[in-house]
Amino acid sequence: MNNLNQQKDRTSLPYSVWPVEAIAGLEREGADSQGITLFELMLRAGEAAFSLIRQLWPQAQHWMILCGYGNNGGDGFVIARLAQAAGLKVTLIAVDSDRALPEEANQARENWLAAGGVIHDASARWPESIALIVDALLGTGLNRSPDEPYTQLIEQANRHSAPVFSVDIPSGLVAANGTVPGVVIDAEHTLTFIALKPGLLTGKARDHVGKLHYHSLNLDLWLQGRPAPIARYDAxxxxxxxxxxxxxxxxxxxxxxxxxxxxxxxxxxxxxxxxxxxxxxxxxxxxxxxxxxxxxxxxxxxxxxxxxxxxxxxxxxxxxxxxxxxxxxxxxxxxxxxxxxxxxxxxxxxxxxxxxxxxxxxxxxxxxxxxxxxxxxxxxxxxxxxxxxxxxxxxxxxxxxxxxxxxxxxxxxxxxxxxxxxxxxxxxxxxxxxxxxxxxxxxxxxxxxxxxxxxxxxxxxxxxxxxxxxxxxxxxxxxxxxxxxxxxxxxxxxxxxxxxxxxxxxx
Missing domain, CATH: 3.40.1190.20 (Ribokinase)
Structure with missing residues (x-):
C-alpha cells in the first residue's frame, strides 16, 4: 500500500501520545476503572484485532499467527481462537511455547489449546496456502535487537507474499522512540491499543507500520480525563x-x-x-x-x-x-x-x-x-x-x-x-x-x-x-x-x- 495513502486518513487516531513506560500503568488503571481483569482487557484487544482483520481481508481463509513470549503473544492466541471458531484455518507458531508465560498470556494459550488449537514451534515448516500473517511476536517492551528465533520468523514473514497485520506494533520497532535496532516486520496494517506510542509516529515508524489503526478497548471516557504528556498534531x-x-x-x-x-x-x-x-x-x-x-x-x-x-x-x-x-x-x-x-x-x-x-x-x-x-x-x-x-x-x-x-x-x-x-x-x-x-x-x-x-x-x-x-x-x-x-x-x-x-x- 502506498505510504502517502496510509497517511491520508488519520483522523480516527487520538491526539494524545503516551510514553511506553506509562502504558502498563494505563492498562492496570483502565481495567480497574471498569472492574475488569487484565485478561478481560486482553480479550478485548484480541476481539478488536480479529474484527479489523476480517474487515480488511474478508477473503483470507488461512491465517498464520506468530506469537511471542509475552502479552503480545497472548493477543495472538486470542485472535487464533476467534479465527478458528469462525471456521477459518489457523496455523499458529509460538516462540518458547514450552515456557511459563505471563499470567494473562498463559490463560490465552490455555484457552487456545482447550479449543483444540495446535501450537507449532518456530522451526515448523510454513504451509503454502497462507493468505494472511498476524504478527504478535514482540510488543511495546522491546528495546534492543530481536534474538533468534524472532529474527528468523520476522525475516520469513517479510519474504512471504501474504500481507502482514501487526498487533500493537510491528515486531522489531521500538515503541519508545521509533528506532529499529535489528530486523523488523514490514506491516501493511497495524492496530495499537489504549494509547498511541511515540515509536508509531516518529523515527523509522512510517517505513514499517503501514496504515495505523487504534482501538481504546472501550476505555475512551476514562482516557479523556487523563492529559497525555505528548501531543499529536495534524492539519x-x-x-x-x-x-x-x-x-x-x-x-x-x-x-x-x-x-x-x-x-x-x-x-x-x-x-x-x-x-x-x-x-x-x-x-x-x-x-x-x-x-x-x-x-x-x-x-x-x-x-x-x-x-x-x-x-x-x-x-x-x-x-x-x-x-x-x-x-x-x-x-x-x-x-x-x-x-x-x-x-x-x-x-x-x-x-x-x-x-x-x-x-x-x-x-x-x-x-x-x-x-x-x-x-x-x-x-x-x-x-x-x-x-x-x-x-x-x-x-x-x-x-x-x-x-x-x-x-x-x-x-x-x-x-x-x-x-x-x-x-x-x-x-x-x-x-x-x-x-x-x-x-x-x-x-x-x-x-x-x-x-x-x-x-x-x-x-x-x-x-x-x-x-x-x-x-x-x-x-x-x-x-x-x-x-x-x-x-x-x-x-x-x-x-x-x-x-x-x-x-x-x-x-
Missing part, C-alpha cells in the same frame, strides 16, 4: 492557532519580519525563507543579504524589502523588526558571524536555522526568546554527538536540546518533534518522503517565523508552522507524487493551511 488543529483575520486588520497587525542570510551563492535559501513568510501571512518582510543578491531577489519577489547587509542596515532593521529569522545561506565566515553576533544581543523573538545553528554549536548559549530548527546533523553538532545518537532516540535528543539551549526546539525529520523547555512535547503527524530535498528547511523557517510575528507564542508558532508546512507538502504529493517535489512547490498549497477556514470549506 485539523490549525484552526485553533490561525483564526480568520479581522476585516479591518492592516499589514502592521501581522508582523514585521526580518530575514538575514544569503551569502555568496546562496540567494535561493534566503529568498525561499522570505517568500515563505509572505505566503504565510507576514505583513512586511525585510531581507538583509549580500549585495549581489539584492537585485535578483527584488526582481523575483518585488513584495519583499531587500537591502545589503551592513552594520547600519542591521541596526535599523533590528529596531524595526518584531521577529528575526537568521541562518539560511548565512555561511560560517566573518560576514555571517558578525551578523549573528549582533542579533544575539536582541531580546526580540527570533528563529535560528542552518548556519546560525552551526555557529551556535561552536559558541553555545541558552535563551528563552528563540526557536531553533535543526535537522539531525545539526542536532548532532549542537549536542556534540553522532547523528546515529540523535536518530537512536529522537525524543531524548529534542528534550536535551530544549534543556541545553532553552526556548523551543524543532527536530526535523519523519515525525518532526517540537519541544519546549517546560516539558511541552508534540509530534507533527504530517509530511512525506518528497520533503527530502533541498530548501524545505528554509521554507519551514519562513513559515514559523511568520506565525511568530502574527502573535503566536514560540511553541504554538513552531507547532502550527510544522503542521502547515507538512500538510502543504502532503497536498502537493497527493496531486503529483513525492519524487521530484521542490520546496517552492509548497507555495501553491500553503495558503490553504494558513487559512484553515478555506481548507475546511473545501473538504
Amino acid at each position: 485539523s488543529h490549525l484552526t485553533r492557532w490561525l483564526p480568520p483575520r479581522r476585516a479591518t486588520s492592516h499589514k502592521g497587525d501581522h508582523g514585521r519580519l526580518l530575514v538575514i542570510g544569503g551569502d555568496h551563492g546562496t540567494a535561493g535559501a534566503i529568498r525561499m525563507t522570505a517568500e515563505a513568510a509572505l505566503r504565510s501571512g507576514s505583513g512586511l518582510v525585510r531581507v538583509l543579504t549580500h549585495i549581489e543578491n539584492v537585485g535578483p531577489l527584488l526582481t523575483a519577489r518585488p513584495e519583499l524589502m531587500v537591502q545589503e547587509l551592513t552594520t547600519e542596515a542591521l541596526d535599523a532593521a533590528l529596531e524595526w523588526a518584531d521577529v528575526i529569522v537568521i541562518g539560511p545561506g548565512l555561511g560560517q565566515g566573518s560576514w555571517g558571524k558578525k551578523a549573528l553576533k549582533k542579533v544575539e544581543n536582541s531580546q526580540k523573538t527570533m528563529l535560528w536555522d542552518a548556519d546560525a545553528l552551526n555557529l551556535l554549536a561552536i559558541s553555545p548559549d541558552k535563551r528563552q526568546n528563540r526557536i531553533i530548527t535543526p535537522h539531525p546533523g545539526e542536532a548532532a553538532r549542537l549536542l556534540n554527538v553522532k547523528v546515529s545518537d540523535i536518530e537512536s532516540d529522537r525524543l531524548l535528543a529534542v528534550r536535551r536540546l530544549a534543556k541545553r539551549y532553552g526556548g523551543v526546539v524543532v527536530l526535523k525529520g519523519a515525525g518532526t518533534l517540537i519541544a519546549g523547555e517546560l516539558d511541552e512535547l508534540a509530534i507533527a503527524d504530517v509530511g512525506n518522503a518528497g520533503m527530502a530535498s533541498g530548501g524545505m528547511g528554509d521554507v519551514l523557517s519562513g513559515v514559523i517565523g511568520s506565525l511568530a510575528g502574527q502573535k503566536l507564542s514560540l511553541y504554538d508558532a513552531a507547532c502550527a508552522g510544522c503542521v502547515a508546512h507538512g500538510a502543504a507538502a502532503d497536498a502537493v504529493a497527493q496531486r503529483r507524487g513525492t519524487r521530484g517535489m521542490l520546496a517552492t512547490d509548497l507555495f501553491s498549497e500553503l495558503y490553504l493551511f494558513v487559512n484553515p477556514e478555506i481548507s475546511n470549506t473545501k473538504e
Whole structure:
C-alpha cells in the first residue's frame, strides 16, 4: 500500500501520545476503572484485532499467527481462537511455547489449546496456502535487537507474499522512540491499543507500520480525563492557532519580519525563507543579504524589502523588526558571524536555522526568546554527538536540546518533534518522503517565523508552522507524487493551511 495513502486518513487516531513506560500503568488503571481483569482487557484487544482483520481481508481463509513470549503473544492466541471458531484455518507458531508465560498470556494459550488449537514451534515448516500473517511476536517492551528465533520468523514473514497485520506494533520497532535496532516486520496494517506510542509516529515508524489503526478497548471516557504528556498534531488543529483575520486588520497587525542570510551563492535559501513568510501571512518582510543578491531577489519577489547587509542596515532593521529569522545561506565566515553576533544581543523573538545553528554549536548559549530548527546533523553538532545518537532516540535528543539551549526546539525529520523547555512535547503527524530535498528547511523557517510575528507564542508558532508546512507538502504529493517535489512547490498549497477556514470549506 502506498505510504502517502496510509497517511491520508488519520483522523480516527487520538491526539494524545503516551510514553511506553506509562502504558502498563494505563492498562492496570483502565481495567480497574471498569472492574475488569487484565485478561478481560486482553480479550478485548484480541476481539478488536480479529474484527479489523476480517474487515480488511474478508477473503483470507488461512491465517498464520506468530506469537511471542509475552502479552503480545497472548493477543495472538486470542485472535487464533476467534479465527478458528469462525471456521477459518489457523496455523499458529509460538516462540518458547514450552515456557511459563505471563499470567494473562498463559490463560490465552490455555484457552487456545482447550479449543483444540495446535501450537507449532518456530522451526515448523510454513504451509503454502497462507493468505494472511498476524504478527504478535514482540510488543511495546522491546528495546534492543530481536534474538533468534524472532529474527528468523520476522525475516520469513517479510519474504512471504501474504500481507502482514501487526498487533500493537510491528515486531522489531521500538515503541519508545521509533528506532529499529535489528530486523523488523514490514506491516501493511497495524492496530495499537489504549494509547498511541511515540515509536508509531516518529523515527523509522512510517517505513514499517503501514496504515495505523487504534482501538481504546472501550476505555475512551476514562482516557479523556487523563492529559497525555505528548501531543499529536495534524492539519485539523490549525484552526485553533490561525483564526480568520479581522476585516479591518492592516499589514502592521501581522508582523514585521526580518530575514538575514544569503551569502555568496546562496540567494535561493534566503529568498525561499522570505517568500515563505509572505505566503504565510507576514505583513512586511525585510531581507538583509549580500549585495549581489539584492537585485535578483527584488526582481523575483518585488513584495519583499531587500537591502545589503551592513552594520547600519542591521541596526535599523533590528529596531524595526518584531521577529528575526537568521541562518539560511548565512555561511560560517566573518560576514555571517558578525551578523549573528549582533542579533544575539536582541531580546526580540527570533528563529535560528542552518548556519546560525552551526555557529551556535561552536559558541553555545541558552535563551528563552528563540526557536531553533535543526535537522539531525545539526542536532548532532549542537549536542556534540553522532547523528546515529540523535536518530537512536529522537525524543531524548529534542528534550536535551530544549534543556541545553532553552526556548523551543524543532527536530526535523519523519515525525518532526517540537519541544519546549517546560516539558511541552508534540509530534507533527504530517509530511512525506518528497520533503527530502533541498530548501524545505528554509521554507519551514519562513513559515514559523511568520506565525511568530502574527502573535503566536514560540511553541504554538513552531507547532502550527510544522503542521502547515507538512500538510502543504502532503497536498502537493497527493496531486503529483513525492519524487521530484521542490520546496517552492509548497507555495501553491500553503495558503490553504494558513487559512484553515478555506481548507475546511473545501473538504
